[in-house]
Amino acid sequence: MTGFEPIILFGIILALALNFVNGLNDASHSIATVVATKALSPAKAVLLTALCNFIGPYLFTTAVAATIGTAIVTQNALTPLSIIVAMGAAIILVFVATRAGIPISSSHAMVGGILGAGVAVAGLSAIILPPLVSVADVAVYGIAGGVIGAIALALFAASFGEDTKTGVILGALFGASLVIPVMMLLGLLKIGGLLVIVLFIFISPIIGMVGAFVFDVLISHLFRHSRRNRMKRIFQPLHVLACLVQATAHGANDGQHAVGVITALLVSSGLLLSFVVPEWVILAAAFAIGLGTCFGGWQVVDKMAKEITKIRPYQGFCAATASSAILVCVTHQGIPVSSTHAINGAIVGVGATRGKNAVQWRVVREMVTAWIITIPLAVVIAYAGYFIVAFGMSFL
Known part of the structure; x- marks a missing residue:
């Protein structure tokens, strides 16, 4: 044991709070199209999403957690204080952006926070460059x-x-x-590391977008002579299944953020000798994101179901299949990505099949801008925040 027990406990609570907020705000995005197409009631959709988000971290390896905890900055830059400052920077950025109506990724905010705080501790040499x-x-x-x-x-x-x-x-x-x-x-x-994280900021939504576009065109062509009711009977259950896979992949990827941060905290404090994830950490992180979905999913699903228009079950199936495929692949490879961006990219792809005017490109431009600026902004906030906190603690 070291003298870090109070700060470690605070860091663990903060990490679980991040997962709870993630479930509160983001987790239900993956199932909202099912409610929009009336395939499931809001209550069933939220409960199933919560369950999928809970079991997600157990069905995949802890590769995403390892990337967050070991592949962004060197281990000497990961102190208990720097990790807590990184989480604080991510929370501040996500909160301010949400209040301003700017869609940013909590995953990328966390990565930027780790970078900024790590550089504050050990300089630019702390960054693990490819x-x-x-x-x-x-x-x-x-x-x-x-x-x-x-x-x-x-x-x-x-x-x-x-x-x-x-x-x-x-x-x-x-x-x-x-x-x-x-x-x-x-x-x-x-x-791996920072290079693959930056690349997949753009790769995951692009694959989701174009994959959904191609899938939609193929299905529309194959079923061009089918009646709408027949297509609904075929694709409604498939749509539900695809969305449940998508929700599970979301829990597996986003749920591991807290796993990586908590394990890094335990290693940096000497409570763990190496980056080996304890079972209780996975359980706590899974419970936090699942609980967040139960508490906040109702409002998110209801809001998105009312905003999503002109989407049919087969289109929802195309979007969910494309985005869940990319989420499963990147989680298996240990790449932390924005699940919401992948899902939104797939929805844009489905919309593009009706012509370029069917997509609100202004919203797409705002999303892309948010993808680009999230990590740099989080770096600046965490870098400055570390020195402010360290200066304040010097008086204690």
């Missing part, structure tokens, strides 16, 4: 994938009578984005 060869590999694969994707999706769009210009743009984005996780899964591209 080797230049990894950056070069990403660039080469990305360009090749973009070219192939542009050609393939342009031909796909033309064959179904869609706009080929849109196909080229979406194909280039999709190809450049898809090739990175595919190469990682095949073991041909070995990247």
Whole structure:
């Protein structure tokens, strides 16, 4: 034991509070389309989402937690105080952005907080930077994938009578984005840490968007002669199943944020000798995010169900399948991502099948801007916050 017991306890409570708030605000996004299409009642949707968010952290490895706790900054930069300041910075940024109506990711805010506080403790050398060869590999694969994707999706769009210009743009984005996780899964591209986190800020919503777009076009073509009632009977249960998988993946990815932070706290205080996640930490984090969903999911589901219009069960199925696929893959690879961004990207893709005017591009631009600025803002807040807190503690 060290003299850090009170601060460690405070840090654990703060980390679990973050998971609770995540469940309160974000967890129900994955099931809201089911309520919008009247596949489930709000009560059933929230309870099922809470259950899925609870079991999510148990169905996957703790790879996301390890990334947060070991792959962003060096271990000497992770002190109990720096970890608590990082969480505080994330909470402040998310709160202010939410009040201002700016959609930001709590995942990325947490990453930025760890970066800023870590640099405050140990300088720029604390940042775990990728080797230049990894950056070069990403660039080469990305360009090749973009070219192939542009050609393939342009031909796909033309064959179904869609706009080929849109196909080229979406194909280039999709190809450049898809090739990175595919190469990682095949073991041909070995990247991690900060590089992969930054890349997937853009990759996960792009894959969700284009994947949902392609899926929607295919299903619309295959069932073009089917009556709406028949499509509803087929896709409504599939939509529910896809959303439950999506909610489970959300719990597995976002639920591990507290797991990583708490384990890093225990290691930094000497209570753990290495980064091995205790079972009680997983249980506590899963319980916190599930409880948050139960308390706040009702309002979130009701609000989103009223705002989401002109979405049919098969479209909800397309969006949920695309976003859940990317969430499952990135969680397996240990990459902390914004579940909400992946889901929103998929919904944009479904909307784009009705033409570019069917998507509110102003909202999309705001989302992309938020993706870009979240980590830098969190870095600044945590960096300044560490020195302010340390200065204040010097008088105690």
